[in-house]
Every structure is written in C-alpha cells, then in structure tokens.
Amino acid sequence: MATIEDVAKLAGLSRSTVSRVINNHPYVTDRKKQLVYKAMKELEYYPNSSAQRLRKQRTDTIAVLVPRLTNPFFPFLIEGMEAIAVKNNLQLLICQTQQDKAKELNFLNLLKTKQVDGLIFTSIENEWATIASYQEGGPVLLCNEYKSEAKIPIIRLDQIKGSYIGARYLIEKGHKRIAYCGGMKTELGADRQKGFMNALREHNLEISENWIFRDLHSIECGKKLLREILAMEIRPTAVFSGSDEVGAGIIKEAKSLGLRIPDDIAVLGFDDQPIAELMEPALTTIRQPIKDMGKKTMEVMVSMLANEIKNNEKQVFELPIELIIRESV
C-alpha cells in the first residue's frame, strides 16, 4: 500500500504539501495540487486512518450505546442521529449493551482508549457514579433515558406528562381498574409511574400492588401478562402497557382467547411504532418523537465537540410527547 511518502516522491514534492492537499488547506498552487492528485491516483493512495487519528488526536467517531437493535425504537433513534452526524463528517459506532452492565462499562473504554471522541447513552445500566468518572475522555450525553444527578446535557421527553395524559385518557373512557406495566429501575421508569399515579390520584382511584407489572418488554411478555390478569379475582379493565410490543402481545393473546378489545380489556401502548397501527384493533398509544430526539441529540453532541456547550454542565432539552388515539381504548 502506498504511503504519503510515495505520493510525495512521485509528485516531486514534500510530504507536507501532499498532506495539505489531502486536508484541503489553502496556499497550495493549483499546479502542484494537480501534481499531487495525479500521483495519488496513479498509486491508488488512500490515507491511513489510524495514522491520521494518532496524529490529529481525533477520530471523528461517536459511540452510541443502545440496549439492542432488535427493539425498533433504537434504529429510528439512530436514523435521526445519523442524519445530523453525516452532515458534520462524524461516524457513528453503534454499540449494543444487551442490557449488560459489564458490556456497558466496556464500551466506556472506547472513550479512554481514544477510539471515539464522544459517547451517547440511550439507556443506562450502571450506577451513575460509576459512569461519571469516564467523562474525562470526552463529551458524554444522555438521550432518552436520564439520571438527574448527571451533570451533562440530557435530551429527553417529559415522561411524567406522557404517562399522565395516557392514564387520564383511560380514566376518561370510564376505566377505574387499570393495570400498569413499566420498570422502576430507571428514572424514566419511575417518572412514568409518577405521571400515571398522578392521574389516578386526581380521580381518587387506587391501584393494587398486583396490577403492577415490572420489566416486560416483548410481545411474549404481553401475552403472559394478559393470562395473569385473566387469572385474577378482581380484574383490571384496562392496561397501561408501557410499550407497543407489550401492548401488541396483549391484543394478540386477548383475541386468540376470544376477548374483545377494548370492550373486555382496553390496551394503551407507548412509542407509536409501526406495529401500533397494524394491530387489529389498532393500538392507541403515546407517541415519542423518536427521530427528532435523535437529531437533537447529535446536534448537541456537535456543539459539545465545538466547545459551544460545556461538558460538565447540566442542561435539559425536552421534546413534546402526544397521545395517538386509535381503537384499543
């Protein structure tokens, strides 16, 4: 493989000049520029990116930590991020944590080993205190999930409001016994539950402990949840399902058991993913502006790389969330 030296020799110039044309620096005569181009072409020269990175102390790469790509939420989020990244000549390194603490920590080393210039969390597995120490490696920011202790930019939705309007809608439709499905390990999960509870409290409704389901994410989980509900003596009449996947599973299982939706049981989704609209009945759900959130996140990252936004300053960017009314409630 040809090196910059080979190009310089063939063009009869110095390495510096070749480097200048590679990097589009000014002050190079057109004539010499052509000479360089010709030599590069002749030798099929391509700059070695490791050498460039080592020398420039910059990789123009951003790590994006996601739990898994098979959850369609994240590909959409990435699509938004990438749209802005390409405009700024940044490359994304997509890292699947598989919800594994050790893997997440491992990916943080990308920052320490200078393999990436910045890092974006879209989910958080470890304690924030553990993660915080990695910040020296470069800009770190939070998208989607968040920790209020984190002194960094956060791009998120108002989850309290989201679940509040969802729950209120269920109540307005006459439901008094509503099951809730959502995690409590994350702050996002806690906020969602808070919003849900706020709506219930406003209407003097209560929720019994066994109507609360934790850590359900998949279609299968939704099916199982429905079966559990059906086995209860006092059954909820509606489920706040926390994700469109779980909601879809509930609907699917309900129908195969001969239940009518929303008459026998109402289902509210979360996210507004493609399946929401495909279900029969179509899933009423809470829409998150996923792609916009991705875009905004990358815009903030770009600003941080340009030092326009400080690394260690808390700053919350909140995007709107809305209820999409279909047929399942």
Added chain:
Amino acid sequence: MATIEDVAKLAGLSRSTVSRVINNHPYVTDRKKQLVYKAMKELEYYPNSSAQRLRKQRTDTIAVLVPRLTNPFFPFLIEGMEAIAVKNNLQLLICQTQQDKAKELNFLNLLKTKQVDGLIFTSIENEWATIASYQEGGPVLLCNEYKSEAKIPIIRLDQIKGSYIGARYLIEKGHKRIAYCGGMKTELGADRQKGFMNALREHNLEISENWIFRDLHSIECGKKLLREILAMEIRPTAVFSGSDEVGAGIIKEAKSLGLRIPDDIAVLGFDDQPIAELMEPALTTIRQPIKDMGKKTMEVMVSMLANEIKNNEKQVFELPIELIIRESV
C-alpha cells in the same frame, strides 16, 4: 492522559516490558507484571487505540454494510454476527447505505484507509465490477444478497427453492391467479422470481405482466398494492408479497376495506419476522434463518482473517429455508 512511557517510568521499567504485559506476552516476571499493573492503575492508563492500530497494522474491526437498520431483518442478522464477533475480539462497524450507491462506495474506503480489517455486504447497490477492485484492502464477503460473478465466499439461502415452495403452496391451496411482488435488480430478486415462475410453470399457470410488482418494501407499499389490485378487472386471488412488511400492509388494508383473508385474497409473506405472527390473520410466510446466517457469515470472516479461507476463492454456504404455515393463505 497517561502514555505507556509514563507507566514505564513510574514502574521503573522500559516501555517494552509494559507493552508486553498489556499484550499478555509470556516471559515477564510476575513481580514486574504486578509493578506494571500498579502503575497503570495509579495513572489510570489506557492504551491509545489509534497508536496500537497504526503499529499493529490491524484494527480488529469489521464493517457490516446494511441498507437500513429500520428494516428489522438487519438487526437480527447483526445480532447473529455480533455473537461470533465478540467471541473473536472483533468489533463491528455498522454502516447504513440507505440503498445509495455513492454511500456504499464511500464505505468501501474504510477498507482502503485501513479503518477496518474486513467488510461484509448484506446488500449490494453498485455493479460488482466496481466493487471487486476494493478487495485488495482485506477480506470481503457476501451475506444474504449475492452476485454469482463474485469470486469470494457467499453465505446465502436458496432463494429459488424458497419462493418455489411458497408459490407451490399457494397453488395447492387452489390459487390460479397469483400476484408477485419482488425486485429484479438483484440476483436474489431474480432467483426468487425464477423459483416462483418454476412453480407456476409446473402447474401450467400464467402470470400477466400487471400482476408483477417491483420495489415494494414497506407496510405502506403493501397497502397501496392492494388498492391497485382491487382496481383491476381480472383480479389475482393471492399475493406472493416478498416481505412480511408488505404482506402486513396488504392484510391491514384488506381488513379496513372489509375483505376477508384468505377467502377474498390470500397473502404469503417472506422472512418470518415478529409481525408475521401478530397479524390477524397471522401471516403464512417463508422463514429465513436470519440469525444463523449472521453467525455463519462471521465464522467465515474469522476464518478469512486467519487465512484459513482464501480471499479470492468462490465458495457458497447455503442455509435452509422453510415454509411457516399460519392463516393468511
């Protein structure tokens, strides 16, 4: 940031020795090893990956070109690849071509600039002749889509057989007028159509040109396709839809127009993605062993990196394909 030099000084040793312990070389006294570990910890030292790459002339990274991550087929494929990659200390660089020729070509430069050691195509936008010249940069292989001219390993399914068994099943169910949906730009698309046609020919059936649909991929496309079919004078009674997304769109639209499936129109999907089972009626489809294909692909890549499989030798690995009978046919 601390460098290897700092660690060496603090430990009272040479850079070479420190490097040896970083890379787990034999022949380092335990005592000195401990000294090094202690110093590394004290200085919070992490090796600079650009420097390592430059020196080792290796990145332990494989580029994976996919059209887009929002098509759920690809996240599953990647999941399979990654399972094998992590076991072999390889990192994946996931690249979305967005089905753009120029973007695809651009990603090929990752090989020339030595940013990755190998590259995997899961879709192909450019002519093979254009792509072939990039092979010098390192192992290149084809997964899912293929070009028979390509003199490299190919991991694929028997698409001719897949669509043949699908079409035969439709015929066995009594359908004589079957619409076909699929691309012709790729060899994969051509093979699928070939298998489909084979089945028709065996049963002396014909297909009229306007029952053939091209380049449909999304749910929306499926909906539109159904409307077009309904506007025809002589309507097909079944659709070979080429993907579960398109199939789902057809079903959704059919139901909202009050048609019964499969009585009024039968639908056959392709892939067996999660939505296939969720649809009402559930989608009969042709299952591709996506995850296994990903795994096999990465296994072959590992062999190529170890020079166990030659770079420029054609070799086809074919995985099984099967019909999943549900309710839509």
Added chain:
DNA sequence: CTGAAAGCGCTAACAT
C-alpha cells in the same frame, strides 16, 4: 527475561 531503538503513516509548527 528485559531494554534500546527503530519506525508504523501522518500532520503541524517552524522556517524560509
């Protein structure tokens, strides 16, 4: 078993 030294390929002062 350990250290000295060379150099991977590139860019950016600095000098002219």
Added chain:
DNA sequence: ATGTTAGCGCTTTCAG
C-alpha cells in the same frame, strides 16, 4: 507557497 523536522503512542525486532 513549500520544505524540514519533530513527534503522536505504541509494538517489535534485536541484543544481551
């Protein structure tokens, strides 16, 4: 406007 030079941080001969 161009060339000279000094590294970026690391690994790997080679010697001992």
